[in-house]
Amino acid sequence: MKAINVVGAIIIKNGMVLCAQRGEDKSLGHMWEFPGGKIEVGETPHEALIRELREELRIEVEVQSKQFEVTSYQYDFGLVNLTTFICSLKKGVPQLTEHSAVEWLKPVELNSLQWAPADIPAVEKLMKENVSL
Numbered sequence: 001m002k003a004i005n006v007v008g009a010i011i012i013k014n015g016m017v018l019c020a021q022r023g024e025d026k027s028l029g030h031m032w033e034f035p036g037g038k039i040e041v042g043e044t045p046h047e048a049l050i051r052e053l054r055e056e057l058r059i060e061v062e063v064q065s066k067q068f069e070v071t072s073y074q075y076d077f078g079l080v081n082l083t084t085f086i087c088s089l090k091k092g093v094p095q096l097t098e099h100s101a102v103e104w105l106k107p108v109e110l111n112s113l114q115w116a117p118a119d120i121p122a123v124e125k126l127m128k129e130n131v132s133l
Contacts (some may be wrong), residue, residue, distance in 0.1 A: 002078035007049045008034035008119065009061060009087045010068055010126065016104035017126065018089075019113055020057070023100045027077055032113040034084055034122065035099070045083055056099065059092035069125050073118035082118040 011018040011034075020035040022028050037052035039045055046063045053059050064086045071082045094102045105112070107126045115123050 001074070003081060004078045005039045005081045006037060006083075006118075007039060007045045007052070008036040008082055008084040008122070009049055009053055009063070010034050010084050010122065011053075011059075011061060011087045011089055013089050013104065015106065017107055017110065018094060019103045019105055019110070020094075020099040021101040021103075021113075022116070023098055026098070027075070028116045030100070030114070031116040033116045033119050035094075035102075036084075045085070049085060049087070053087075056097055057092075057094040057102075058097065059094055060090045061087040062090050063087050069122040071118050071121045075117075080118045082122075084119075084122045 018035065019032050021030060021032050024030055035053060035056055036049055037056065039048040049063055050061065053061050068084045068086050073080050096102065110123045110127055
């Protein structure tokens, strides 16, 4: 089974967390995730996250140096190794280029969405710790 290394951004602004809904034509369509994507060859996780957010949402973020949560989840298409980082929004307003929707929610509201399984441990940790920037 193929291993897929991905990064996700937990973008916090004014105590709210950015949640992104996957497009219906994607795997895990309509599920919610922390935006991000695959780490390309030669990229660090931070570089991948900055590139993916620029491409997918047209925003610039500042990535905190330490990882927030690391999760591995076996999907039918491969083993996803997801590393999430807390980020702050530096520039731009999220634009939908690949996602079907975005929402800003308080950490305590995160469980109101249907999250992709790999993202759930980070969601639970965020709700428990009530992280803010």
